[in-house]
Amino acid sequence: MTVYGKEGHTTVDHLHTREMVLNMGPSHPAMHGTVKMILTLDGETIKDADIHVGYLHRGFEKMCEEQTWNQVMPYTDRLNYSSPLINNMGYAMAVEKIAGIEITPRCRWIRTLASELSRVTDHITCIGAQALELAAYSPFLYGVEARELLYQLIEELTGARLTVSYARIGGLRHDLTDTFEAHYRERLPRIHQLMEDVHRLLTKNRIYYDRMAGTGVISAEDAIDYGFSGPVLRSTGVAYDVRKNAPYLAYGDVDFEVPVGSEGDNYDRYLIRVEEVKQSLSIIDQCFKNMPDGPVNIEDWNVVLPPKEEVYNTIEGMIAHFKIIMHGSDIPEGEAYSYVEGANGELGFYVVSDGGRGPYKMHVRGPSLHLMQGIHEMMLGGMIADLVPTFDSINMIGGEIDR
């Protein structure tokens, strides 16, 4: 305890206040994604934090070892539930990497488009939730409204808003719908306007600025050392983005910029996410422009299900269909680590195949896990109230940490 004596701060033992141990979470409004932090507080200052994750553990990796290659897809939806499409694509790419499958050009572009749609929804959720937990309710709901417009698009595309299960090994579940682009263009002005409203409510508001700027600071060295990636790493000024550093899908063929920050604080992360939403919308636009016609799935009946017409009417199609569903796609032995830029950073899938009906080993490198193991660096010395924007700005997703 410090009191204010002549020499400024002097420690006086008999005036000590006991440090308070406070359980924050798992059932706490700010701990979305269920995490428990055992905080040691001195007054309102965080002196120590022990973070317990695992409340959403559901044996994802164990389950995957029991399923066929395609059956894993719905599980991946539930990793980062804010951007399920990116997870889908990441997993499909990992398996395709083992099997050496080259997907069709149209599929590449659709996957890019879908990933970016998901990224936008994820970032909007994050921005909105962050504002919400600072009690700015309206920006959150404007964000949700914009997200809802996109969710409806995703629903039109995949049949579900969140549990999309869209990708398949070697292709996709569906092609785009005929009305997809028209619906997107119809909604775009409204999305832009809502994002503008969010910006006007937050960016220059001093209350918001004070809460965000200078809180949750982390240095670039620490961030790299802890394995941070995504917006949090970029906020420290490191321009690392998988889409640029190791272009996959159609990212090599589109123009976009990687926003980076300078201070590594919450405010930078907010700005980066806002900017990334703009970049992603621009990528989506380019996807529509550049997307070629053609088939979506590869024509290999050892891997992808034959078209329904063939299944219904030819024994060849029927057999391939049966075999893939009973015994899984034909993926050779091997291992691969494939990584994509998830909304929170590098989302990696390490898949080992023993030539069987499904993954022999499946491991997901969820960006949030690394963010959470370093979050105490951002929190210590801050106030308990700073924990809220910090925790939000790393956008911790329980699904991909706990798996």
Added chain:
Amino acid sequence: MTTLILYALLKIAGFVLGYVMLTATLLTWIERKQSALAQDRIGPARASIMGLRLGGLLHIPADAIKSFTKEDFIPDTPNPWLFKFAPVIAFIPAFVMFAVIPFGPGDLIISSASFGVLFILAVTGISVYGATLAGWASNSSLSLLGGLRAAAQMISYEVTMGLSLVGIFMVYEDVNLQNVVIRQGSNVLNWGIVTQPLAFFLFLAAVIAETKRGPFDVAEGESELVAGYFTEYSAMRFAMFMLGEFIAIVGVSAVLVTFFLGGWQVPGLEETGGWYTVLQVSAFALKTWFLCWLQLMIRWTLPRFRYDQIMHLGWRILLPLSLLNVLVTGIVLAIIHG
């Protein structure tokens, strides 16, 4: 004597029970509906009696019934009596504040005590107890933090609140609220908001902080403290805090109206009596409603301060500014009259 009591009761019934309580209960609905509309939502619309929904208005009685019939449990605490009565303590000051607020010309004020403003300051001071005792008696870390924050925040802004009113008194030369209103007159240019613009903002900020509403709602900041000092409360005891809060919103709006928006004065209307009085009472009601609306809108627009930022704002910005306001008012008045 009997007439006196009857007359007082009539005024209480009309103003406090009729207007204030009605507005406060309506505010519970308005808060939801207004925020809904500001956020592109429909808002409450579900409660219905035989298909009749009234745009969600029925949620008010529904909530009341629900609150009354919920279990009111008391957690394990060394101070059960404090726990039980803290909501009442929070409720009373907000309620009695209206005694000194003139809602119309003449004797349309419940208590024309000459100490009007002192009473308001005293009463808001007491309201600190409700939150603090609730936080203390709950025997929970979160509640305690909430209670402490509430206490520190409210007493800090109390100073600004008093100080920013000094300018008003310098201009209008009275501490009786009815007289302040009368001195403001029907000329808009003579109203507090014009003569004391800085004081208006200072006072507005201070009273919002006093009611612990956004952006000053750190005492119940749900993202940190779950529900702050009333985390442990349930049923009607919990609703009492809410009700007290909404009454306080009406209260501080009424005070703001009285000091800065000419009270019941209608612009350009000098006479009183008869229909004019009705008009003036309505004007008071409308002005108060507007300020209630404004407070709700602010709450749904702004993010929350951090706790230390509130203290910083209160002590280092608002307090010096209110001192400055007194000084400037003094100088200006001295120049005008000197």
Added chain:
Amino acid sequence: MNPIYDPYLPLGILLLLAIGLGLAIIFLNGILGPKRMSKEKSTPFECGNDPGTNPRQRFDVKFYLTALFFIIFDVEVVFLFPWAVLYREQLLAGNGWFFFAEMVFFLGILTVGLAYVWKRGALDWE
């Protein structure tokens, strides 16, 4: 004074009414609401865990400091009120500048006090 303007009686009635209303509401709730206590309900909420530490312990001294400052400043503010009410009268009476200087002096003391605690860091919340 006209008894109709007697300020205390209505105030008293309102106060009684407020207390009565508050108690009545809680009493009614006690009758209408069910009573089903359990161990889990009676433990203080801490996100589903048993509480980490007992909240009943010394808390940060800054809260006490704030209370002290409040008393100092609020009392001083109250001293300003009579002065403020009389200020214009005194101006018109012609001894305005003296009266103003008095206030400046008083506010000066107040400001010095504020400056002192500010400088000392007592207003720092970390």
Added chain:
Amino acid sequence: MTATVKKVERVVPDLAMKAYVPAILEGLGVTTRHFVQNLGNLVSGRKKSKRGTEEIATIRYPDEKREYPPRYRGHHRLMRREDDQVRCVACFMCSTACPANCIYIEAGEHEDPTIEKFPVRFDIDHLVCIYCGMCEEACPCDAIRMDSGEHTKPKYSRTDQRVHLVDLLERGGPSIAKQGGRFS
């Protein structure tokens, strides 16, 4: 790889920002605009404001329903043959493809040798179902579909969420998909 990097522009707090008030007023302007326009829409019963921008995004759900897109995966249904018999032949593809194991089928022998096999029982436990659409994709007979356009409704008991052959058939219409080598 040359990354095209863009440094985000941080706001430098100027006096106007430090004074709180302008940003607050701007914010109030935004929310008030939404409020006023939505209030206008609500009162006048319009779906959208005149500028065509503001609209209330939510709907009064049970009274008013959003139309689901054709691909929407909702309540399962079992299609019928042209003669109204169940199309399903109890091949177990759906239950095999189901990652959640929520489909329970019991096969029976049909009198008609051209049909041979049909489901005696076909239960789906909607509490276990994850609505992934794998069953629909796996069906080689166009028998099970999820395009009923309705989502699963809440029920009062767990057992009620287990839907049976009859419920599933009730939702199903005739399927016109050609099957078994009969190309059109």
Added chain:
Amino acid sequence: MSDALVKAIQSRFGDAVLASHAMAGDDTVILRKDSLVDVCRYLREDPSCQMEMLVDVTAVDWQDKKEERFEVVYHLHSLSLNHRLRIKVGVSEDDLTVPTLTGVWRGANWPERETWDMYGIRFDGHPDLRRLLLYPEFEGHPLRKDYPVRGYQPLVEMPSLPVDREDSEE
């Protein structure tokens, strides 16, 4: 690019590298367990490697398929040079330990805890080797192949912190 990396490790550490391959384009070296930390420190610090980031740590249970039952897999990434490397270390069932890499990358902390949690591989020198995802009372290590998919665990009492009630009296 990374091929050179593998060669560099081979030339520098010689017999520490048991094998290397580049399946599906992922360069992989299989190291001897005792030289893991040295190689990793070199990889991190040498200007030609600059592997600043430990991307991931996991393990594979080969049960009866390989001589050494477990394989701990590390993925490294160099931000400045933009290359990647996978390191594998075999762990036999008799000696379920691997030296920790927390001294080289702080980011190894949680992934190693997770690996311990899921496979029961102990990381020597780890500062805080607790279970990460599962609760302390959990028995067994679920990602091992011999752990049943539907392996039910007995329910445990909610763990709670000791409550120190005595200081209210002071």
Added chain:
Amino acid sequence: MPTLKINDQEVTVEQGTTVLKAAAETGVEIPTFCYHPGLSAPANCRMCLVEIDGGRGPQLMPACYTQAGEGMDVKTDSPTTKDAQKSVLEFILLNHPVDCPICDQAGECTLQDHYFDYSAQPSRLRHTKVHKPKVKVLGPNIVLDAERCILCTRCVRFCDEVTETHELRVTQRGDHSEITTFPGLDLDNKYSLCTADICPVGALTSRGFRFKARVWNNKRTKSVCDQCARNCSTFVDTLRNDVKRVSPRTNEEVNSWWACDEGRTAFKKYQEGRYLKGVISHEGTTNELAPSDSYHRLGSQLSQTVEAHGGEAVGILIHPSWSNEDIFVAAQFAMEAGFSLYVGGRATDGYEDNILIRGDKNANRYGMNLILEAMGVKHGGVDSLAAAIEAGTIRTLLILDGEHALPESVITSIGQVEKVIALAAWQTPILDAAHVIAPTRLVYERGGTFVNFEGHIQRFHKTQMHDVNILSPWHALSTIARAGGWDMQYDRISDVFAGMAEMVPRFAGLAYQELPDDGVTTVQAASTGAV
């Protein structure tokens, strides 16, 4: 000893070996339909066509028929071979109905596997397929779907060469060819279910198993048939803890590729009347008892009798179809307590042929004799049991398993025994006389070992599980003995086996966990053990 090259890999094989087998030796798999190791090779499906250069330039030849010749160059993955495989598959699939959804073979269908592995090409056919009779009942156990048949004639050859009953023939020609039985003849030989097994597609299916389950959902466990002294190696397929099918497991030493219909359908008789609880009958009323309580009940009953009348007063009727472990524990128990041991069992003079089926219907008489002999336990047959009952020396009779073919004399006199108690898995008429019945596990629910009539020991595994509280016979007996106050400390089957291996010389050197899937001959084990 010709030396030939298969995919550029040299291999030397015995003279007369086919290319198919030679390839298998080098680990190269050549797909086949009509070829079966237990039957002659007609080479009529053409699936095994491979490119062979026998000196006259490369040409496509059937690997299952062509003998390996010196200097042959076989290419199983050359474009020509692959093309041939694709063409053959396309041809076979031409008239194959789109039946996988209703076909029981799906999942273990050679056609599906080969198509997926060797072709995966879309169909080019856009015409109506040839239709043939669909549900054609051939016999009590077999039904034919003629459309699905690819005319490999395995079934025809099986009936001609193995059972030599000659029921089946191919009639018609071209794409109208079809398998039929001779007029007036049903496919009802003792091994008819084997035709369904060897059918590479779903043309012949088992009527008993038809539509009961999908094969890929089944859990397959290695087991041994206990219906006669042959001890055929089997697979037991279970679904949700229910035995759905029993099929032969290839074991050259015992049953080659076949198994008889009777043994394979035996599991059905155990499905009714299963004891899942202990039963106490007392003057016409029956009460249920928890399994563990029933063991205690038996134990106390035995100890009471021994206390009152001595060990001789307890008769114990063991079953030669029980596993070695069960018999060993029973014998040890009898020795320990001085019980009189009698050997019951199923009929010994049933149907017998020279293919597989043995007249002795008891699975483990050989093993039982080995054990009893080695332990030197005095034992009598059912006749001596009848005599003992008549003489009144037996106060308590413990019947182990209810499936005893008892002579009339025992059945009539059993009522004279004071207390009849039993340890049995399912209801049989003989158990009507029992006063207390404790449940035990069926052969499908437990593990153990059998020794067949040739001295071949095989291990069978647990395939299903009803209730963990019901114990295997050996374990139940051990529990009963403990409850009665005797010292029997067996809780793990491997311990029982180890104890037995110590005592029985023919089992010396064997360990329960290490028994190979195909089993070993105890004669050899003994000889190696002696050396």
